[in-house]
Amino acid sequence: MATIDRQATTLALAHALSAAERGLAVIPLSRTKLPALRSPHRADAPDPARPRCHGECGRFGHGVYDASTDPARIRELFAAAPWATGYGIACGLPPYHLIGVDLDTKTGTDAPAALREIALRHLFTIPPTVVVMTPSGGRHLWLSGPPDVVVPNSAGRLAPGIDIRGAGGYLVGPGSRTEHGVYATAPGTAHLAPAPCPRALLRLLLPPPRTPRHPAPPSTGGHGQGLVQFVLGAHEGQRNTRLFWAACRAYENGIGPDLAGPLLAAALHAGLPEHEARATLASAARLTGHRP
Incomplete structure (x- = not known):
């Protein structure tokens, strides 16, 4: 049984309720940054003929599908997980259709520099937006996506050290306490709303459409x-x-x-x-x- 830190849980709940007031759907997280409530179906035998439950059963434990902006439901979620010390913010949901750009520093790569290089190459800039600092020194950039576009989750596809949190994913909310420390909003960004994702960046985050393979190009000789x-x-x-x-x-x-x-x-x-x-x-x- 996880050790219960009631002060950390109370603070996490307060931060989660504050995020919900801004329209961000939240779930409780454990110190490992995973959803605090385990699936109620973990002991069920898999049935390929039965569609996967995303909370239709009415019980808690469906991860990001439990996310809510309703204060009463959020309090119920945290009451069911008194060991929670943080909260996750679901991405891809209205009103912001949040896209998280996770710039990692633990891989030995300079993810912020890689993002700047991509921005220069594709002629876009990251507008002022919410920035959350991670305990390891990384950053989460919050961007808002169009309502009719589904951005998938990805790890390292844009560049090494850059992960994307999109539909079906979540970001660790500022104020969350984990095994490695506390997530905090970068100075001067807490009052901002998630800025619109630049169109050029959005195109890079979407999977390429399936297109028929073209014949190989003709030879150009040795020149080029x-x-x-x-x-x-x-x-x-x-x-x-x-x-x-x-x-x-x-x-x-x-x-x-x-x-x-x-x-x-x-x-x-x-x-x-x-x-x-x-x-x-x-x-x-x-x-x-x-x-x-």
Whole structure:
């Protein structure tokens, strides 16, 4: 049985109720940052014919599907989990359709620098928004998404050390106490609402649409073929980045106009949508001082 820290639980409940007043749906979390209430179905034998329960049974223990903004229900959730010392904020729900950008520092990578590089490459800026500092020195950026777009959870797909919390995920709320310390809002950001996610960033967070594979591009000989092969070898999550890098090198070496067609064909063959590939090529041309 987990040790009950009533003071930490009382503080977590107070912070959770405050978040709910802002329209953020919450659940209680344990010191491990996991939902404090275990699934009521954990002892049930799996039945492939029966749809997975997301709280329709009326009992607590369905993780983020228990999340609520109703003060009475939140108090019931915490009463059922007196060992809770934190709270989670469900992402993807109205009114903010929250998207969490988790910049990790434990992996040995500089995630904030990686995000700045991505922003520079794709010509967007992160607007002033809520920033939550983690006990390990990382940061959670809160962004608001469009109501008609479902952003999936991902780990390291945007860049090493950058995780995304979207629909079906949750963020540890500020004021939560965990095994490693307390989550806190960065100075000067507590009063802010989650800022709209830049459209260019939003496109990077969405899974690419399924498109038919295009035939391999024609050979360009030895001139620039290495850049074409570099794009051809791209996997999901790195196709746009590789295309942008290769196009920049091509323009810098004076072969950008001649190699634009083969690079476009390579990107399509790798699975990048045509409109996105053309936009990336145009961005590379502009960044290197050429006309798209």
